[in-house]
Amino acid sequence: MSAAGATRTTGVASFRARLFTAIMIIVATLTALGFYLAQRRVIADAERNLQQTFQTELSSMHKIEELRHAALADRCNTLVAKPRIHAAIEDNAIDLLYPTAKDELRDLMQGEEPPPEQAAQSLHARFYRFLDDTGAVISPPNPADVGELDPATEAQLSLKKLPDTQQIGYIQSGGAIHEVIAMPIFSTDTGELVSALVIGFKPLEFENKSTGMQSGVWVDGHLDLPALAQSAQRLLNEKITPALTDSGSQQNYFRVEVAGAPQLLFHKRLNPGSLFPPAYEIFLYPLASWTAQLSRLRWQIGAAGALLLLGGFVATHFVARSMSAPVTKLALDSEENRAERERAEAALASTAEELERSTRYSADASHQLKSPMTVLRIGLESLLGREGFKPQVYEELSTLLHQTRRLTGVIDDLLLLSRMDAGHLQIASTPVNLSQLVDEWLDDLGALPESPDVKIEKEFPHGLFVAGEKRYTSLIVQNLLENARKYNRAGGRIRVSARANGKDVVLSIGNTGRTIPPGENIFERFHHSSSPSAASGHGIGLNLARELTRLHGGELRLVRSENDWTEFEVRFSAANGVDAIT
């Protein structure tokens, strides 16, 4: 029992552990998911904030650039509107173009209000060139006047065709990048595109002091970011170029390592739709403070997650306990049930075994007894048939023979019972004339030697047929009638009645005499009356009669036993059709 208890305790504990683990897994998964989502959200927010900061700074910078471009465009428009420039282009006086432009520019600058210092710097053109009607550069007669350029750089100024709108381009020359603006020149007479003026400048450099953002220009595989060392620029260029030449890429920022420090790199096309090669403005945003902030946020979220997990752990413990309580009880109950069942099964097995043994025993005993009894009976009968004994001897022999016959009857009964118990008894059902059977037995009863003086009352019709085997039906009737006689008193009476009741035939046998105390199971095998009596049986008759009745599909019961009257009732199945004939 203690081993089973230990097993049970172990089982419940393991169930609780599993429950706890399952809940913990769910809690941990949810926490991890929450943590992941929160972190992603935080990072997305941070990146968006950074993007916004960047956009703000970018737009302020672009405003400056736009102002410059507008001022430049204004100036260029004034220049290209000059009649002399037009005359030089339209009247086939290209040789006069650059000298005229030089004069005009000088006049233009002299006539202007002195611009603010910054604007003056940024507006200071490094060079300018005119394009002919095919878009090719018109070579200046005296390059020193218009800003000297090496042929490769000058070639970059050429366009496939004359632009009809202002074009912004970036060209690379000797490690430096020039910003160029191409202004279309339209004929004042016809409005037709006749030429273009390309002016080169030093690009605006922008460094935000508060954020440390640095800017540069990437054009056609070359990066110019003056804030960085040459080697760092080269390394960065190797990283940028694939991203920028991949036109499918929509993301306008990515992370880079510059001189060992993480930076966020933004890029923006400087000259969308321009006839000049694509150029990008490159911004480097140092991530040092941002990453620190991010890692602090991560820690905060992580701590919150850990706390949550801890809370979940504790809660899970209690939940698992409360959830496993009914299971513990169930386990206990089922253990008790199991023990009880085992006990019952063991009892049942031993009972069955006993029953089997007793059945086998009575069968064996009966068989063993029957043969000597026959020898004994035959011996007694032959002795009784001899002559020459004293009369007392004959009397003794006669008594012995009677007792021997009685014993044989008991043995037969036992054999029958044991066969019934073993389920070997088969009924060959035929119509049996119950009326006749009862009459015969009543006649025999009167002939019995030690029959007391009893009065017999009969009340049944002739020819009452029942379904059954005559032998066993007779035995039932015999048993009941013998009992009625045996347990009667002197001067008593026996009343036998029978009647058909629907499909049944009911036989009632009543007798005067001692009554059966209530609660006494007279149908039990080997039953012996609790009250002492002169007449006593071997305790098989009633049991056998009831078993046989039941075997015939009927019933035997005690109807009443009081006031000097005991009455049994047997219900037989009526024989089909036979009673109708009779």
Added chain:
Amino acid sequence: MRRQGLLWLNAALSVIPASLFGGAAVEGRVDLPKSHSAPVQAKRYEIVTKAGVLSTLPPLAIVYLDGNFPRPASLPTKEVAQKDLTFVPALLPIEVGTKVQFPNLDDQYHNIFSYSPAKRFDLGRYRPEERPIPSVTFDNPGLVTLRCDIHEHMRGLILVLNTPYFVMTDTAGRFRLDKLPAGHYTLKAWIDSRTTREKSIELKNGQTLHVDLP
């Protein structure tokens, strides 16, 4: 009054064979480009540019006899005035070596210049009272585009020709050249800065040749 009389006489004589007066004559019609603008008063026309081509509006042509003619000792001075911010006349044919004066008849500055290969000059800014009247002598044949540095829209043309025999058609394209020397020549018609038509002709004294330049 006298001028009118001369014109009449000229008209009367024109029906008489030119040979009676010595020299040959040629007359005819130049097929002028269609003008989309409404007809304007005679003598009033302007220079327009279309696809880089300068021409007059309404269209006019200058018909001249191309050849190698002896240069006269002196030539009369011609005049292109600036009046109401236009050149008057807008198109002036002259013989090589002619001196052209550019009087300013407006009450503001003008700055006449030309970048044309035939003649590059720049008269600078000057007021109407500028004396002597700024002038330029044109020594090379060709078309000279006149511009004003102050007034972008102003355009004038001077067609410098190698011949003394030239005439401007009327708006219908009719022309007549008189007192021409006999001989084999090319008759040319300047239509615009890019178009000049020509035809070989044989001139005989006393004959009036009818030539159409389609």
